[in-house]
Amino acid sequence: MQVYVEKPKCTGCSHCFDVCPVAVFEMKDRASPDVNNDVAPEDAKWKGQHTPEVTAKWSNVQDGHHHFAEKNEGGSGGISVAVNGPSCILCQACLVECEGECIVITDDTNNVYHSIYK
Numbered sequence: 637m638q639v640y641v642e643k644p645k646c647t648g649c650s651h652c653f654d655v656c657p658v659a660v661f662e663m664k665d666r667a668s669p670d671v672n673n674d675v676a677p678e679d680a681k682w683k684g685q686h687t688p689e690v691t692a693k694w695s696n697v698q699d700g701h702h703h704f705a706e707k708n709e710g711g712s713g714g715i716s717v718a719v720n721g722p723s724c725i726l727c728q729a730c731l732v733e734c735e736g737e738c739i740v741i742t743d744d745t746n747n748v749y750h751s752i753y754k
């Protein structure tokens with residue numbers, strides 16, 4: 637299994653980290669040197685630019701999470717990195733919880749799963 641986060645869309649909500657039963661994700665500060673330490677392709681790496689549509693949707697939502705914060709504080713904020721993709725068991729819990737709809741999973745027969753927030 638390969639897992640990555642499309643980082644320009646990541647709100648930092650930490651839902652993926654909270655729900656994953658096998659610790660695929662770690663939350664990193666956006667300035668962390670290992671912020672791109674998963675298999676994301678070049679256009680999905682964090683380069684300091686948020687996706688405007690995602691920012692517009694989530695920046696004013698008050699749900700107790702730090703959205704678009706530079707640092708990971710109090711359980712949310714920062715950015716998610718899929719540091720442990722090969723451990724994914726495709727339970728799909730993260731795929732329905734991801735605010736930024738930015739998790740991409742490829743299984744061993746090359747089926748690709750994208751997150752859709754519900």
Ligand code: SF4
Nearest residue numbers: 656724725727728730
């Ligand atoms: S689908 Fe994979 S990465 Fe997502 S929560 Fe389940 S085990 Fe974790």
Ligand code: SF4
Nearest residue numbers: 646647650652734736
């Ligand atoms: S659930 Fe999605 S938007 Fe939230 S921290 Fe994880 S990857 Fe980022």
